Amino acid sequence: MDYSKEDLLTMYEHLVRGRIFTERMHQAVNDGYIRTSYHTALGEEAYQVAAVSALRPDDWVVMSHRSQIAALMRLDLYRYTAEVFGKKDGLHRGCGFDLHISDMTGPGHVGVRMSTLGSNVPMYVGFSWALKHKGKGQVALLFVGDGAMSEGTCYEAMNIGSLYKVPMVLVIDNNGWAMTTPLSRQSVNPNISDRAKPFQIPTFIVDGADLVAIRKVMDEAVSIAREGQMVVVEVKNKRWGAHYYGQTNAYRDDMDEVKDAMEHQDCVKLYEQYLLEHSVCDQARLDAVKDACTREVDDAVARAAAAPLPTVEDIYYKANIYTTPETGGDL
Numbered sequence: 001m002d003y004s005k006e007d008l009l010t011m012y013e014h015l016v017r018g019r020i021f022t023e024r025m026h027q028a029v030n031d032g033y034i035r036t037s038y039h040t041a042l043g044e045e046a047y048q049v050a051a052v053s054a055l056r057p058d059d060w061v062v063m064s065h066r067s068q069i070a071a072l073m074r075l076d077l078y079r080y081t082a083e084v085f086g087k088k089d090g091l092h093r094g095c096g097f098d099l100h101i102s103d104m105t106g107p108g109h110v111g112v113r114m115s116t117l118g119s120n121v122p123m124y125v126g127f128s129w130a131l132k133h134k135g136k137g138q139v140a141l142l143f144v145g146d147g148a149m150s151e152g153t154c155y156e157a158m159n160i161g162s163l164y165k166v167p168m169v170l171v172i173d174n175n176g177w178a179m180t181t182p183l184s185r186q187s188v189n190p191n192i193s194d195r196a197k198p199f200q201i202p203t204f205i206v207d208g209a210d211l212v213a214i215r216k217v218m219d220e221a222v223s224i225a226r227e228g229q230m231v232v233v234e235v236k237n238k239r240w241g242a243h244y245y246g247q248t249n250a251y252r253d254d255m256d257e258v259k260d261a262m263e264h265q266d267c268v269k270l271y272e273q274y275l276l277e278h279s280v281c282d283q284a285r286l287d288a289v290k291d292a293c294t295r296e297v298d299d300a301v302a303r304a305a306a307a308p309l310p311t312v313e314d315i316y317y318k319a320n321i322y323t324t325p326e327t328g329g330d331l
């Protein structure tokens with residue numbers, strides 16, 4: 001085994017909390033606590049946990065619209081939940097939703113993201129370049145989807161990122177769909193990371209259901225980035241749900257594959273098997289972790305549901321969308 005029992009169990013905690021959190025957010029949509037489209041990551045939790053686990057605490061994480069599980073490893077669970085419920089206690093006073101979630105000043109080191117697909121890649125090439133010049137050896141980890149990678153800005157950014165040797169890991173969640181467009185209708189090559197090769201960027205491809213395999217790839221990718229080189233990691237995932245929770249999947253022709261993935265390629269089940277087979281812990285320990293995470297998530301949901309709404313002044317103070325109250329409106 002390449003990792004300590006403690007490290008492996010910490011990843012399990014994040015993984016299982018992420019799964020329970022996603023299920024509770026689906027319920028929150030049904031209950032009317034979340035009133036806008038929420039893009040959840042059911043079945044795509046492992047790569048997020050593995051990626052953030054490979055970082056140093058002072059490295060930076062930047063979400064995509066589907067990487068809440070990664071962000072939750074850095075953010076306060078209650079304040080994140082309150083944000084998506086549109087409550088005043090939220091990270092952005094309930095005015096930003098999760099599309100712009102950040103924590104620029106806290107210990108979380110979660111960078112602001114823009115919801116315009118492709119815009120984050122050039123932005124964070126610049127940010128990583130600044131990190132390089134600060135000289136503290138920090139790395140930025142950026143999540144994007146396969147659809148986002150069809151925006152031209154990504155390629156200008158990869159060229160400059162490689163040329164300037166920025167310490168950035170671009171993790172591509174290739175889940176086979178961009179909203180209602182299957183990968184086969186947006187790319188001649190199913191391996192999106194091949195598009196980084198002309199820029200001489202090192203690339204990796206890994207199975208999104210295998211948490212330990214992803215962690216190994218991420219350790220290597222982060223160490224290359226820290227030495228001063230942009231890296232691309234493509235994770236092959238399957239989008240189990242619709243684009244956002246509540247949307248129909250009627251346009252999809254791969255639902256048999258989804259069913260099969262849910263049964264045989266569930267990253268949580270596979271990781272539980274790994275932990276048991278490698279005698280990292282017993283079933284009772286897994287159950288105890290699950291129970292503790294369930295209580296933690298249920299508590300955050302109950303508190304967020306009962307929390308007050310933002311005031312009209314909060315809502316019209318536009319800086320709330322991108323900033324956290326701690327900064328007093330500054331980024």
Ligand SMILES: Cc1ncc(C[n+]2csc(CCOP(=O)(O)OP(=O)(O)O)c2C)c(N)n1
Binds near residue numbers: 065115116149173175
């Ligand atoms: C420039 C731009 N075009 C369209 C959209 C609307 N949009 C939001 S998410 C999305 C699909 C993204 O697909 P992908 O990057 O594969 O991520 P996934 O939803 O599969 O996680 C689209 C088209 C947008 N946000 N920005």
Ligand SMILES: [Mg+2]
Binds near residue numbers: 177
């Ligand atoms: Mg996609």
